[in-house]
Amino acid sequence: MSDYILEMRNIVKEFPGVRALDNVNFRVQRGEIHCLVGENGAGKSTLMKVLSGVYPHGTYEGDIVYNGEVMNFKSIADSEAKEIAIIYQELALIPELSLYENIYYGHEIVKGHKIDWNETIVRAKEMLDKVRLNADPSMKVKELGVGNQQLVEIAKALSKNVKLLILDEPTAALNEDDSQNLLQLIRELKESGVTCIMISHKLREITAIADTITVLRDGATICSIDCHEYEVTEAEIIKHMVGREMDNIYPPRAEHEFGDIAFELKDWTVVDPAKDGREILHHVNINVRKGEIVGLQGLMGAGRTELALSVFGNTAGYKITSGEMYMDGKQVHFKSARSAIDGGLAYVSEDRKGNGLILIQDIKYNITIANLQALMSGTSVNKNEEIMQANYYKDSINIKAPSVEQLVGNLSGGNQQKVQVAKWMFVKPNVLILDEPTRGIDVGAKFEIYTLMNRLVEEGMSIIMISSELPEVLGMSDRLYVMSEGTITGELTAEEATEERVMAMAIKGGAQDE
């Protein structure tokens, strides 16, 4: 006799031109950790938004039964009143406010008409202790890394006495260590009686943590697997997700020779004026040859993104205090993103919403914006050619959307990421820096992006791949650099690299921790 805290029955949700949910049935037992998996655009986030009242009652069909009662949530406030909390794929904290202000934002502790700040701080501290974040409640959110911000989000949910906690890809932006921490925390929450629904594309952590796994595909429930009946394998989940067997996670690379050095940094030292002139990169030396994929591995905050930004036209306004950059053996000085692009360098941002995509524009606009030169006929942009090109990329990396005229803001997270990758492929650079290229992407799409990377290097491009997912870096790189606190702490070839060796190098610089 199972005790279901939640049952969603025959849920149908439509957007113009898209049937995102098509008769989904979804049941969650009280006190379990329930993982929701599926390809990009399968409808996972949409289902959770229906549940939490983001899409109010009346905009979808079907019933939500919670604790045995049918719920008609009109807003998030309604679902919160029933002790359901959701943590979105995109963090929703206010960077300029303190931790305690954020934790009690929207349900402030009041005495009479005044906010009781002292009580707030004390209770916020308790919540932070619960999530084992050892931080001063009065520091600002923006001073924390993504991993810790994720913990603050959970602390916020806990402060609302949550009974059903929904986490949409909580570990997507986290490195290995932070992810483990978070998973441990979720287990502890379960012990204390909180039911969790977790969406994730990281199958390893799903098999480790789930009590039940539900697979969605194309807006329909494919199956629900009870993980206590037998040992569920990643391969099995993948099979349900994509509807066919997938033998390899990493596509095989055709043997090929590396060419000359295409990109090289010598003694690259960078200071960030916004951080009181602190040196954020120290004497970095790296190079990439033609046809080579070089991984750049390190913990969150190791300075990998900063390195990429300082190289790619230095748009963040850092001061480069020493060092030289060479492309094809010639020294270059990139003063803007434009000059870097023209010089054959491209950068796929890790922050697709913040500075990667223009969400209110459509797919074709976003794919072509960095290389409109290629579409000019006379003084005007050839719009038909634009659609052709956009369709080519939409098909070749399988961007799921009714047409290239769909607004990027309406795509699922993973499909947005694909648009971003397509945008820079269209630039056809000589050297491509990919910053977390597969963040939030499903296994099938990862495979497509890896295949694409292989094809590009075979054609002679050079790729620098920044990634926090160690298996991916190990699986794809010909060679890799490990970075820690702004210093390159090691260089390994594909044969030498093992998880242990890389991790050891990644925490090397940790001795100088403030």
Next chain:
Amino acid sequence: MNEQKNMSLGQELVTLLKTNIRDYMMYIALVVIMAFFSWRTNGGFISARNISNLINQAGYVAILAIGMTIILIIKHIDLSVGYVAGFCGAVAAILMTQHGVNEWLTILIVLILGALIGLYQGTLVTRVGVPAFVATLAGQFMFRGLLSLSLESTGTIIVPNKGFNALSNGFIPDLPFGTDLHMLTLIIGVVLVVAMIYSQLKERRNKQKYNFQVSSNAVFIIKMVAFAAIIMIIMYTLADYSGIPWTAVIVGVVLFAYNYVLNQTRLGRYVYGIGGNDQAAELSGINVKRVTLYAFISVSTLAALAGVLFTSRLQSATPQAGLGFELDAIASSYIGGVAVSGGIGRVTNTIIGSLVIMSLTNGMNLMGVGISYQYIVKGIIFIIAVAFDIRTRKSVR
């Protein structure tokens, strides 16, 4: 992708309406407003004479609004355009009356003056980092002061130059063998219709060449006939009076140029990109500062042109010129569908927005409604339009 081909004509029209509901509502609103005033003024509003008048009066607002639209799309604002227009108009009057500069050179000098003002304000915004609101508010003070200073010794300056005054009072000449109707106007109307149909056909062919979805033949023909009818009705009305006003020619040329830049060129793409997400635009290789600077130069240059039109309309430069112009320009843009959060907007729709604003002014003047009520009515229409805009955008998301 090809379902649309199998839809019935009715279904296709409904989809067309649904997807463009925001634009159609604006056209409908304009028609309703015009019909209302025509009814209240016993047809006076819609008479050929008043329509010509309306165009001459609305010209400067339309010009200001086009410049403002771009500024608003990139999420800035320019509060100084009113007094920049006033000041530039005064400078034009002074050049012509006190320095004997001929009207064409005067116009050129004044436009350059406008561009320099834009360069100054744009530099403040892009290089110094002063928010546009503040930089142009300061500009509003300064140009207001400069306007009254330049007219201090003379008071209102009457402009005698015929050519200059014709800009906002005159009409294009007719062919020598004139009839009751203004022939050249009708000919231009026909030319416009032919040009429109030709370019639409070409675009359609082009799309078919790429095997893209196009609207069905029936819908295409309905659209073409409707557009042709609208153009010919307007042209006929104008021909019935004195022909096309010069103001309409000027606005038409500016509109055509800006529409082309925004829709067809890279610069236009960049403008929308910056409005949508300036950081992403920067990392896509767009020189955000430069494009922003261009936008400020363009808005001030257009403000100078608006000043010329306004001075020409009044045939004089007055110290009151420019008061509240920026409000009409901003309202026109927003009524025309520029998104309050930036990144979205079209100059062609802005023109409709300015027609709404100017129809309200003109119609209420004809009806003898007091100026205080006029402001209130405009405010109400403005907020309804923006609220509607925000609601429809929400439901699409």
